Amino acid sequence: MSLTIEQHDTAAGPVLYLAGDLDYEQAPHLRRHLDTLALHAGHCLLLDLSDLDFCDSSGITALLAAHRLAQxxxxxxxxxxxxxRTLRLLTVVGLDQVFTIRTPTTAHP
Incomplete structure (x- = not known):
């Protein structure tokens, strides 16, 4: 399945809604999208994974790239x-201690 990325810019920073698979074939799509972001000090880059179906090690690497961009x-x-399943993967590799993981408060618009 392909990856779709929907971006909403807020006063707090960009929110990216990811849907589909974040895998070897699709991770470069996220990385290219990250290259186009206008991210500033004090912003928060928020990735909403509510419609993510699958994430592999290439997807994890893309999430790390997003984290690095924010840094x-x-x-x-x-x-x-x-x-x-993705949370379990993040926990196994210890990234649940690196990434801020929020409980969703509102549904995707």
């Missing part, structure tokens, strides 16, 4: 609505 911009980084 470089002196911005915060968070994931929300992380599916159970």
């Amino acid at each position: 470089i911009a002196a911005a915060d980084f968070a994931l929300t609505a992380v599916p159970p």
